[in-house]
Amino acid sequence: MTVTDPDTEARADPTSPARRPGPRRLGGVRRLGGAVLLGLLVPVLFVLGWQLLATSGEFSPSQLPTPGAVLAALVELVTRGELWQHIGISTQRVLLGFAAGAGSGLVLGGVIGLSRPARALLAPSIQALRAVPSLAWVPLLLLWLGIGETPKITLVAIGAFFPVYTTVSAALAHVDRHLVEVGRAYGRTGVRLFVQVQLPAIAPAALSGLRLGLAQGWLFLVAAELIASSIGLGFLLIDSQNTGRTDILLLAIVLLAVLGKITDGILGLAERRLLRRWN
Amino acid sequence: MQTTATRVAAVPVTLRDVDRVFGTGDGAHVVLRGIDLDVAAGEVVALLGASGCGKSTLLRLVAGLDRPTGGEVAIDGARVDGIEPRAAVVFQEPRLLPWRTLAENVAFGLPDGAARSTRRSAVAHALDTVGLAPFAAYRPRAVSGGMAQRTALARALVRRPGVLLLDEPFAALDALTRLRMQDLVDDLQRSSGATVLLVTHDVDEALQLADRVVVLAPRADRGAGSGIAHVLDVPGARPRDRADPVLAALRVELLDRLGVPRHRPA
Structure with missing residues (x-):
């Protein structure tokens, strides 16, 4: 025009x-x-x-339902009261597994990042374990831990552990030596040196490791729920596939994206608040 | 700004036949050999030498950051074994913790166990003595190199150390800031009375600040490590006039000993 x-x-x-x-x-x-x-x-x-x-x-509706159909599926699950159960149990599994995995990642990453003998002893084995694809653990976990909550939380913990462990141990090994020496020169050793110098120095890297760990936790959650569960978003995926409810299947995918984004956003908020001190 | 630091209990430093060898066997590298030095309480001694002659290594031995492979380092008659609480070090770089404010960085220098209120007043006083009271809440990245180094100095002073160990603390500063820092350290030493060991490769700095200049140099026999090549008592009370002709003559002498001969007009 x-x-x-x-x-x-x-x-x-x-x-x-x-x-x-x-x-x-x-x-x-x-x-x-x-x-x-x-x-x-x-x-x-x-x-x-x-x-x-x-x-x-x-496409047929069973191959590709409309967005409206997915919305209707959402309403259906809400009115049946199932939606909160699925979301609740999946979130609970992720949070518990993340807490366990990230916690042990912090501790083990800390030990290996700080102690040369511990690194020589443990790091190669942990790297080897890390190379195992996530799904390979599932049959073993089912065999050892049954089909209750424990194997799923454990799998999420395995997923959350590695990114946290890797970033923490690598960041600790690269903390500015000058700062560590100042800490020593001013009488800081052991736990006090760690808390006052090394931990704050690696905090930005550790936080991005935590965010990666959380994302990986959701990934492993779906793996666990796809294979052995009767409730949860991963179960919703596989169940809707089996019953031909593609609308619910797509809904489950959208819900996973939204939940992942929300939990990551909360960690991101904490990260921004902390990094404000650094700059 | 008040450049009067609190008086401290100055302590003497003694080095007896000190060796420092890195590595063992064929790969052994002798850095220091047979160092004997007595620094009186309240004395300022400059360790002067070219780069790589081991003067920083010597300072680290006194600080307890490193251990001698032979001989003994003692502060106030007690053997230095691990980090020495009566000493405080200022490094060439400020080495401030970037996530702490200047005041929190100074507080890092305080020994444990002090009450909260005394800690706060000690930090405020130390910041004031280096002229940084208005910048207490700033972060290290927001201040200049000279201010950062003054913060590092305050972090050392807040310990009220009997011996202050300065490892080329002005080397990374611009020329004017360096002169101001020298005057500041001179003032603070005279008001606090602390023993000072100053490592430097700057002849003028050594003559300006020290009661005694100890020249550290590699021995003629390569591989035998560095030793004390010369000791010079600097005449005149501090603060000294930078234009003093006596200092100019000593400057030529020291430079000559460091291998920089005098240029005479043809």
């Missing part, structure tokens, strides 16, 4: 008073709002494309 309306032209001019950025704060809010809108662009386009594909007749 080559016709220019003088009115819209004036409004589009960035230097016109109507468009001039307001006070700083407002500009910041507007920028943030713009970033959020931009981030939403791809999901919105995705849902639109999904809707078009689903209604194009190329």
Whole structure:
């Protein structure tokens, strides 16, 4: 369109008073709002494309249900009271497993990062264990721990352990030697040296390790629930596949994405607050 | 800013036939051999030498950060064994903890067991003596190199050390900041009365600050390690005039001993 309306032209001019950025704060809010809108662009386009594909007749509803059908599945599960059970148990498994795995990752990563003999003794074996694909543990865990909660939480813990262990042990081995020497010169040894110098020095790396560990925890949760469970989002995936409820299957995937994003966001918030001290 | 530090109980430092050899067997590398040195309580001794002559190694032995392979290092008659609580070190780099404020970094120098209120006033006083009271809440990354090094000095002073160990503390600073820091350390030493061991490769700095200059140099026989090549009593009371002709003459002498001959006009 080559016709220019003088009115819209004036409004589009960035230097016109109507468009001039307001006070700083407002500009910041507007920028943030713009970033959020931009981030939403791809999901919105995705849902639109999904809707078009689903209604194009190329796929049967059992192959690709519409977004509306997935929403209806959500309402259905909520009214049946099942949704919170699935979400609750999966979240509980992830949080418990993450706590156990990240906790032991911190401790073992700490020991191996600080002690040369411990590193020589343990690091190669841990690296070898790390190379085992996650699903390979499942039959063994079922055999040893039965089909209750323990094997699932254990698998999540295994998943959360390695990223935390790796980042903590590597970061500790690379803490500025000068700072450690200052700590020693000013009488810090052992636990006090660790708490006052080494731990704060590795905190940024450790936090990103925790975030990776959490993401891996969700991954391993699905692996555990796919294979042996009667409740949880992973179970919802496999059960809806078996019963041909593709709408519920897609819903479970969306729920996993949302939950993963929320838990990661909480850790990210903690990370930002902490890193403010560093810069 | 008040450059009067609290008086401390100065202590003497003694080195008896001290050796430091790194490695063993064929790979052994002798850094120091047969060092004998007596530093009186309240005396300022500059350890002067070229890079790599082992002067920092010597300082680390006194600080207890390293152990001699032979001989004995003693502070106030007691053998140094591990980190020495009566000594405080200032390194060439400020080495501040980046996640702590300047005040919290100074507090890192305090020994354990002090009450909270005395800790706070000690930190405030130490920051004040180096002229950084208004910057107590700043983080190390937000201040200049000179301010960071003054913070490191305050961290050492807050311990009220009997002996202050300075390992080329001004080497990384620009020329003007270096001169100001020298004056500051001179003032603080005279008001606190602490024994000072200053490692430096700067002849002027040694003559400006020290009561005695100890020249450390490698022996003629390569592989025999460094020893004390010369000891010079610096005349005149501190603070000294940088333009003093007596110091200028000593400067030429010391530079000559360090292998930098004098250039005479043709």
